[in-house]
Amino acid sequence: MLASGLSLLSAEPAHAQGRVLPDFTDLVDQVGPSVVNIRTVEKVTQRGGSGEVDEEMQEFLRRFFGQQFPNIPRQGPRNRPQPQEEERERPRGVGSGFILTSDGFVMTNAHVVDGASEVLVTLVDKREFKAKIIGADKRTDVAVVKIDATGLPAVKVGDISKLRVGEWVMAIGSPFGLENTVTAGIVSAKQRDTGDYLPFIQTDVAINPGNSGGPLINMRGEVVGINSQIYSRSGGFMGISFSIPIDEAIRVSDQLRANGRVSRGRIGVQIDQVTKDVAESIGLGKAQGALVRGVESGSPGEKAGIEPGDIITRFDGKTIEKPSDLPRLVGNTKPGTKSTVTVFRRGNSRDLSVTIAEIEPDKPARIAEREEPAAKSSASAAAKSLGLAVSELTEAQKKELKLKGGVKIDSAADAATRAGLREGDIVLAVNNAEVANVKEFESALAKADKSKPVSVLFRRGEWAQYALIRPSR
Numbered sequence: 001m002l003a004s005g006l007s008l009l010s011a012e013p014a015h016a017q018g019r020v021l022p023d024f025t026d027l028v029d030q031v032g033p034s035v036v037n038i039r040t041v042e043k044v045t046q047r048g049g050s051g052e053v054d055e056e057m058q059e060f061l062r063r064f065f066g067q068q069f070p071n072i073p074r075q076g077p078r079n080r081p082q083p084q085e086e087e088r089e090r091p092r093g094v095g096s097g098f099i100l101t102s103d104g105f106v107m108t109n110a111h112v113v114d115g116a117s118e119v120l121v122t123l124v125d126k127r128e129f130k131a132k133i134i135g136a137d138k139r140t141d142v143a144v145v146k147i148d149a150t151g152l153p154a155v156k157v158g159d160i161s162k163l164r165v166g167e168w169v170m171a172i173g174s175p176f177g178l179e180n181t182v183t184a185g186i187v188s189a190k191q192r193d194t195g196d197y198l199p200f201i202q203t204d205v206a207i208n209p210g211n212s213g214g215p216l217i218n219m220r221g222e223v224v225g226i227n228s229q230i231y232s233r234s235g236g237f238m239g240i241s242f243s244i245p246i247d248e249a250i251r252v253s254d255q256l257r258a259n260g261r262v263s264r265g266r267i268g269v270q271i272d273q274v275t276k277d278v279a280e281s282i283g284l285g286k287a288q289g290a291l292v293r294g295v296e297s298g299s300p301g302e303k304a305g306i307e308p309g310d311i312i313t314r315f316d317g318k319t320i321e322k323p324s325d326l327p328r329l330v331g332n333t334k335p336g337t338k339s340t341v342t343v344f345r346r347g348n349s350r351d352l353s354v355t356i357a358e359i360e361p362d363k364p365a366r367i368a369e370r371e372e373p374a375a376k377s378s379a380s381a382a383a384k385s386l387g388l389a390v391s392e393l394t395e396a397q398k399k400e401l402k403l404k405g406g407v408k409i410d411s412a413a414d415a416a417t418r419a420g421l422r423e424g425d426i427v428l429a430v431n432n433a434e435v436a437n438v439k440e441f442e443s444a445l446a447k448a449d450k451s452k453p454v455s456v457l458f459r460r461g462e463w464a465q466y467a468l469i470r471p472s473r
Contacts, residue, residue, distance in 0.1 A: 040116035096173035096214030108213030135256030158222030173214030268299020304354035314342035387414035405436030
């Protein structure tokens with residue numbers, strides 16, 4: 001019996017016997033010195049005091065402790081001096097990054113340095129540098145900072161086209177501030193759609209807060225991505241993480257280093273998916289391309305002759321397989337370029353010439369006006385059943401968005417998320433009833449038939465669209 005068992009083992013294919021778990025030790029020695037820890041500091045404005053306790057504080061102390069504090073100086077409202085404002089610095093967060101060039105350019109995530117007044121970069125050898133933010137692009141979450149150093153160990157950039165699903169990859173970063181932490185896993189998927197401008201790499205490499213901006217490394221010691229996002233319901237790693245493909249990141253970083261910002265193209269059309277039923281009914285055959293739902297007035301698309309109902313099937317000769325392909329191709333085209341758009345219209349294909357315009361750059365975040373603080377979120381029982389929490393639009397927001405009313409979605413979950421709604425969307429109407437404020441929003445939900453889906457007209461960016469929320473049962 002033993003001999004028979006041995007014969008069975010020896011009968012295994014040679015390639016199966018040769019499969020062993022990889023050893024990452026050499027990779028850590030090779031790439032580890034190129035990974036950096038990034039700490040950020042932000043400036044906050046605080047109101048100083050004169051050291052005296054006012055009447056409101058006296059009342060608080062009396063109610064809390066049940067007695068008066070006669071030795072504490074009191075001051076009336078009339079002679080109370082105005083508190084002085086002072087600016088202080090406080091720690092903001094911890095992230096990771098990697099050395100892009102030997103002369104001190106470091107790549108990380110835009111959200112790692114966003115809002116920072118000071119960026120501190122620490123190398124593996126414990127040297128610390130104050131870094132200058134060269135540029136940050138929120139749309140792709142890529143940022144470049146510069147430290148005053150030379151002769152640094154730069155990473156090797158890999159070829160993303162050679163990355164295969166199932167191959168081993170490794171991450172190095174500072175999860176929860178734990179510097180030089182190494183984790184490993186495999187590539188779970190490529191071209192994962194989670195945004196307009198990036199097809200992410202999905203892995204099962206353990207990524208946690210603090211890993212953001214660190215490198216994803218293949219078994220050849222090459223950087224193939226920047227660790228950027230995780231899917232989590234707990235705030236921690238749950239087996240799914242996303243990385244920015246390095247080729248996309250390098251394209252962005254080149255523009256940031258040259259101009260401090262990223263210039264992207266636009267043609268001014270609103271697009272949607274082409275369903276199988278639609279494709280068959282109009283004679284397109286295969287469900288591909290981008291269905292044009294609307295064309296912005298005066299946009300390059302309108303000037304080129306693109307019409308609502310057209311299906312864009314190719315851009316500059318490149319096939320549009322799914323709607324997200326179009327904004328990526330257009331976005332990567334230099335503004336001012338004349339491109340060819342192929343549209344399918346009423347059974348025929350035609351080529352249209354369009355001159356690419358530029359997307360407006362991201363506006364810097366503004367501090368809320370003191371006299372108009374951020375509104376508190378509202379979530380009634382009806383709103384919660386749909387997975388929504390909303391707040392009032394401030395007058396400044398209405399003016400900026402050119403709206404007369406509406407409510408802003410502060411969080412979306414469950415049924416609302418399934419319907420495609422997300423944080424930042426502006427709800428304009430519920431079941432064909434306009435909502436100017438939170439009160440009208442709640443009223444419209446209260447009148448809605450609980451057994452039927454709720455129709456919501458909302459605005460995202462410049463475009464208005466409908467969503468059908470089907471409450472959970």
